[in-house]
Amino acid sequence: MNGVPVSAYLALALILFCIGLYGALTKRNTIIVLISIELMLNAVNINLITFSKMGIAPSITGQIFAVFVIAVAAAEVAVGIAILLALYRNRKTVNIDEMNELKH
Amino acid sequence: MTFSGEFLAFILLALVAISGGVLLLNLTKVVHMVVALVFTFISIAGIYILLSAEFLAVVQVLIYSGAISIIMLFGIMLTKHNDEEEATAKGGKWRKAFLLLGVLAFGAVFYAGIYNLDFGSTPVALHENNAEQIGISLFSDYVIPFELMSVLLLVAFVGAIVLSKKDEEKEGEKE
Amino acid sequence: MENAWLIPLFPLLSFLVLLLFGKRLKEASAYVGILLTLASLVFSVIVLVARLTDATFKAEADWLQIGDLQLTVGFEVNQLNALMLVIVSLVSFLVHTYSKGYMHGDERFPVFYAYLGLFTFAMLGLVLSPNLLQTYIFWELVGVGSFLLIGFYFNKESAKAAAKKAFIMTRIGDVGLLIGMILLFWQTGSFEYDEIFASVHAGEVSGTMITLTSILIFIGAVGKSGQFPLHTWLPDAMEGPTPVSALIHAATMVAAGVYLVATMFPLFAASDTAMSTVAIVGAFTAIFAATIGLTQTDIKRVLAYSTVSQLGYMMLALGAAGYVAGVFHLMTHAFFKALLFLAAGSVIHAVHTQDIEKMGGLWKKLSFTAPLFLIGTLAISGVPLFSGFFSKDEILIAAWANGNYVLFWLAVIAAFFTAFYMFRLFFMVFAGKERSDMKKVHESPFTMTGPMIVLGILAVVSGYVNTPWFGTFLGDWLVDGNEALGHGHIEGPAWIMIVATVVSLAGIYLAYLMYSKKTLARDWFTSRAPTLYSIVVNKYFIDEIYNSTFVYATKAVSLFLRFIELFLVEGLVKSVTGIVKGLGKTGSKLQSGQVQTYSTVAFVGLAVLLIIFALTGGYF
Numbered sequence: 063m064n065g066v067p068v069s070a071y072l073a074l075a076l077i078l079f080c081i082g083l084y085g086a087l088t089k090r091n092t093i094i095v096l097i098s099i100e101l102m103l104n105a106v107n108i109n110l111i112t113f114s115k116m117g118i119a120p121s122i123t124g125q126i127f128a129v130f131v132i133a134v135a136a137a138e139v140a141v142g143i144a145i146l147l148a149l150y151r152n153r154k155t156v157n158i159d160e161m162n163e164l165k166h
Numbered sequence: 167m168t169f170s171g172e173f174l175a176f177i178l179l180a181l182v183a184i185s186g187g188v189l190l191l192n193l194t195k196v197v198h199m200v201v202a203l204v205f206t207f208i209s210i211a212g213i214y215i216l217l218s219a220e221f222l223a224v225v226q227v228l229i230y231s232g233a234i235s236i237i238m239l240f241g242i243m244l245t246k247h248n249d250e251e252e253a254t255a256k257g258g259k260w261r262k263a264f265l266l267l268g269v270l271a272f273g274a275v276f277y278a279g280i281y282n283l284d285f286g287s288t289p290v291a292l293h294e295n296n297a298e299q300i301g302i303s304l305f306s307d308y309v310i311p312f313e314l315m316s317v318l319l320l321v322a323f324v325g326a327i328v329l330s331k332k333d334e335e336k337e338g339e340k341e
Numbered sequence: 342m343e344n345a346w347l348i349p350l351f352p353l354l355s356f357l358v359l360l361l362f363g364k365r366l367k368e369a370s371a372y373v374g375i376l377l378t379l380a381s382l383v384f385s386v387i388v389l390v391a392r393l394t395d396a397t398f399k400a401e402a403d404w405l406q407i408g409d410l411q412l413t414v415g416f417e418v419n420q421l422n423a424l425m426l427v428i429v430s431l432v433s434f435l436v437h438t439y440s441k442g443y444m445h446g447d448e449r450f451p452v453f454y455a456y457l458g459l460f461t462f463a464m465l466g467l468v469l470s471p472n473l474l475q476t477y478i479f480w481e482l483v484g485v486g487s488f489l490l491i492g493f494y495f496n497k498e499s500a501k502a503a504a505k506k507a508f509i510m511t512r513i514g515d516v517g518l519l520i521g522m523i524l525l526f527w528q529t530g531s532f533e534y535d536e537i538f539a540s541v542h543a544g545e546v547s548g549t550m551i552t553l554t555s556i557l558i559f560i561g562a563v564g565k566s567g568q569f570p571l572h573t574w575l576p577d578a579m580e581g582p583t584p585v586s587a588l589i590h591a592a593t594m595v596a597a598g599v600y601l602v603a604t605m606f607p608l609f610a611a612s613d614t615a616m617s618t619v620a621i622v623g624a625f626t627a628i629f630a631a632t633i634g635l636t637q638t639d640i641k642r643v644l645a646y647s648t649v650s651q652l653g654y655m656m657l658a659l660g661a662a663g664y665v666a667g668v669f670h671l672m673t674h675a676f677f678k679a680l681l682f683l684a685a686g687s688v689i690h691a692v693h694t695q696d697i698e699k700m701g702g703l704w705k706k707l708s709f710t711a712p713l714f715l716i717g718t719l720a721i722s723g724v725p726l727f728s729g730f731f732s733k734d735e736i737l738i739a740a741w742a743n744g745n746y747v748l749f750w751l752a753v754i755a756a757f758f759t760a761f762y763m764f765r766l767f768f769m770v771f772a773g774k775e776r777s778d779m780k781k782v783h784e785s786p787f788t789m790t791g792p793m794i795v796l797g798i799l800a801v802v803s804g805y806v807n808t809p810w811f812g813t814f815l816g817d818w819l820v821d822g823n824e825a826l827g828h829g830h831i832e833g834p835a836w837i838m839i840v841a842t843v844v845s846l847a848g849i850y851l852a853y854l855m856y857s858k859k860t861l862a863r864d865w866f867t868s869r870a871p872t873l874y875s876i877v878v879n880k881y882f883i884d885e886i887y888n889s890t891f892v893y894a895t896k897a898v899s900l901f902l903r904f905i906e907l908f909l910v911e912g913l914v915k916s917v918t919g920i921v922k923g924l925g926k927t928g929s930k931l932q933s934g935q936v937q938t939y940s941t942v943a944f945v946g947l948a949v950l951l952i953i954f955a956l957t958g959g960y961f
Contacts (some may be wrong), residue, residue: 065170066216072280074180074213078206080273081187087265087937087944088258091196093241095937097203100234101187104210107226111217120290122299125219126308129300132222132229133315137322139234143241144329156245162934261941268945275948275955 071112079105092149092156096142103135176216182209200238207231218293221300343398346416348384348426349465351377352433356458363451370451371441374458378434381465385426392423393818399471399535412532417471420819421668425468425600428675429593433461435792436588439683442788443584443690453493453582460486464593468600472532473522476601480518480565483597484511487589491581503577510574514564518601521557524550525608538607548612555608555615558601559622566598566652569626573884575649579641583686586641591648591678596671599655603671606664620660620740624748624755627653631758635765639695640685643766647721648678650755654736657752663739665807665816670732672815673803677720677729680796684714687785687793688770697766701773706783709790711771713797718767720800722760723845728804730841735807737837753844760848768856 078101085098107128114124150156186206193199207230214223292299304312355377359370366373392398401415418426437457444453463482470476492504526532528550529540540546546554562568567575578590589595602609602619609615627650634646651674658667687710688703689695704711720729733756740749784790807815876882931938 065173066176067284069280069283070176070180071213071217072283073277074183076273076276076280077184078187078210080269081184081191083272083944084265084269085187085191087941088191088262093238093245094190094196094199097200097234097238098190100230101190101203101206104207104226104230107222108210108213108217111214111219111222114219115217115290115292116285118285120288120292122292122303123307125222125292125296125300126303128219128222129225129304130311130315132225133319136229136234137319139237140322140326141329143237144326146241147244147330150245158937159935161936261938264945265941268941268948271952272944272948275951278955 068116075105075108090157092158179209179212204235221297345388345418348381349462351381352458352461359455370454374454375437378437382430382434385430389423389427415471416469429464432592432679436584439792440584442786456489474532490585491578500580503580507574507578511564514561517557518561521554524554552612552614562598562601566595567649572649576642576645587679587682591682592675602659623653623656624751627755628751631755634762658736661740661743666735666739673728673732677717677800680800681717683793697769700770704771713793716797718763731804731808757844757848760845761852764849764852772857
């Protein structure tokens with residue numbers, strides 16, 4: 063019933079993952095870094111769901127794991143933004159390259 | 167392969183998702199970047215439907231396109247909300263090129279692994295009563311992880327409140 | 342005699358006590374030093390008296406066991422050792438006493454006494470040693486003591502230089518001694534004197550090896566005793582305080598070289614070449630130093646050169662098989678030269694200058710010092726009835742009897758010179774008109790004159806222990822029971838004694854004419870041979886020659902090595918540190934605290950691994 067091969071979904075996930083990775087490692091704004099990480103998680107979710115439908119042993123488990131991933135990602139974003147705000151109150155900046163306190 | 171409607175839908179959604187990602191990298195205003203990513207998230211929800219995961223598609227729209235994007239926007243507004251990406255520092259350019267090479271190599275290696283992949287498996291009826299299937303599986307096989315997840319979310323919730331208490335913002339409550 | 346080992350320990354105790362409590366004792370530390378050396382002296386005298394009748398005593402204990410080799414430590418009391426013990430401890434005691442007056446008011450007074458204690462300990466240990474190894478240890482300790490005492494006024498640049506020079510020059514000799522010692526050990530398998538002599542006597546060592554080792558040991562003696570060509574340090578050593586000059590550079594340390602040759606005499610006697618080397622070096626040094634002594638104007642330097650000259654005499658005596666003559670002269674010389682130095686110190690103490698050109702007419706002012714100085718001068722000049730006469734006579738007879746006529750006449754001429762320059766010194770200091778700037782001159786305290794009186798008496802009477810007229814008691818005793826040392830007394834023609842007397846009287850008369858009566862102009866000779874004079878007054882330019890050859894060569898080598906150090910070694914070190922530094926800098930740049938940089942590096946590393954994985958198609 064489907065005309066779209068599994069490799070197309072995986073390739074899409076790969077491209078999104080690479081974009082997310084590049085963004086996470088180059089952007090200076092911490093919020094964008096966080097959101098890039100979300101993008102990478104989404105790419106992973108696409109993979110999970112793809113395999114749940116078209117993997118070696120298709121089953122609902124892939125979708126269950128995607129649910130967990132989404133839940134963890136949500137928690138991560140909540141804590142991440144909270145930390146970011148606390149940092150911003152102290153440092154008056156959201157630039158990640160100015161946050162190098164741990165070096166000292 | 168046939169030029170089916172499903173394929174057309176996939177191409178469309180994939181294009182929107184990728185262009186959202188590319189816009190994320192290229193836009194200068196932070197708010198615009200987040201908005202661009204919302205498109206990506208929504209089209210990923212569409213992809214989920216194509217992959218017979220209707221429940222997850224709805225969850226994706228609710229959490230990513232709704233909650234997380236809104237939190238991000240709040241975060242931007244509570245900090246320097248009209249901040250722009252400045253020109254990168256001296257060492258940054260070199261690092262970016264280095265990283266780009268690495269990412270491309272990474273992509274190439276994986277693409278070489280997947281471009282001809284076909285498991286040839288028989289399709290399972292995941293789209294029938296999708297939410298029900300998930301519910302049954304979650305509360306039978308994965309009860310303990312599910313309960314642990316609730317603890318995790320509680321901890322994140324309390325932690326977020328503690329961390330940002332002074333501002334009396336409630337961004338952690340959304341979940 | 343069993344307790345002879347205690348003798349060196351008293352000065353060591355003095356050294357340690359003064360080192361620890363010197364600051365608190367201040368000038369009272371003199372009493373510590375004096376009392377403890379007095380104890381040494383008493384023990385030494387007891388030992389000597391006991392040795393007069395008893396046999397040689399020797400005690401040893403194991404020290405090290407290395408494989409089959411056994412090294413021992415111990416002490417030996419034979420005739421020579423017993424005699425040296427008394428000489429050293431007596432002179433040391435007198436110098437300790439004398440220094441109490443001489444060094445009065447010096448702020449490092451206790452340190453001075455501590456050094457004196459160390460030196461006395463080393464010297465007494467040296468004369469008690471029964472083997473070469475122990476001798477060598479104390480030999481070096483003596484050198485250290487000498488170094489410390491010469492450089493006592495270390496604020497003075499010249500004193501520092503002199504101390505270093507003395508140390509380095511004697512070190513050169515010590516290397517010879519060390520090599521000789523090791524060769525002997527290799528050949529005979531022992532450091533013990535007795536065993537070495539036994540194996541030499543039994544013919545176990547080849548003739549060449551005997552010659553070689555004895556000459557190497559002689560080089561050590563040359564360094565220590567200031568023989569030509571290593572004599573230059575001795576006059577410079579006069580930078581030390583005068584009592585030190587008396588103790589070290591007249592009576593004891595410089596005699597150590599002579600003592601060593603005397604101790605090793607059986608070895609030397611086995612090689613004609615070695616014997617004649619010793620004799621020739623001795624005779625040459627005797628006349629060589631005497632000529633320099635003719636021209637010097639520093640009171641201590643004149644005495645220093647006369648010391649060098651007299652040591653040459655002793656070497657000549659030993660080289661000419663006159664064992665008794667050499668040791669005898671060593672003893673008499675110790676007394677009269679110590680007397681001369683102490684008297685000179687007294688003069689310096691009184692007039693605060695060492696330049697004899699600025700002195701004169703001190704006879705009446707220094708009513709104790711002047712006659713004592715005269716006694717010393719008469720003794721060293723070999724005037725009959727004084728101790729130097731008998732011992733010098735013995736040496737001349739030994740040289741004649743040995744058939745070294747050239748050396749004999751050299752010694753006679755040196756005797757003439759000695760008489761001349763000693764009386765020149767005497768007349769210039771004590772005779773003539775009083776200088777107007779010498780009004781405040783006063784006699785030294787009794788602590789200084791007392792030791793001088795004792796030495797004065799000894800300088801007169803010590804010759805009578807071995808005379809051709811009243812019996813050769815010392816000589817007979819010294820060689821008793823040991824044929825290798827030769828005869829106690831060598832009969833010589835009677836005219837030698839007359840010649841010696843005439844020669845020394847002639848020298849005195851000439852000095853009298855030139856410096857006291859002034860009937861003969863002082864520059865009578867110098868104006869006739871100015872070149873010769875300038876050569877002599879500059880000590881034959883020996884220092885300059887050394888400077889332009891050995892010192893220069895050493896400096897060139899060291900400069901070369903310094904360049905190696907600078908460019909090769911330093912370059913290596915610098916490049917090593919540079920590499921490390923560079924790595925560190927790069928590393929610390931990576932440690933920028935930028936999370937993104939870290940993760941970039943980590944990710945690119947992962948990518949590289951993946952590529953390798955993909956290309957190789959599996960696990961590497």
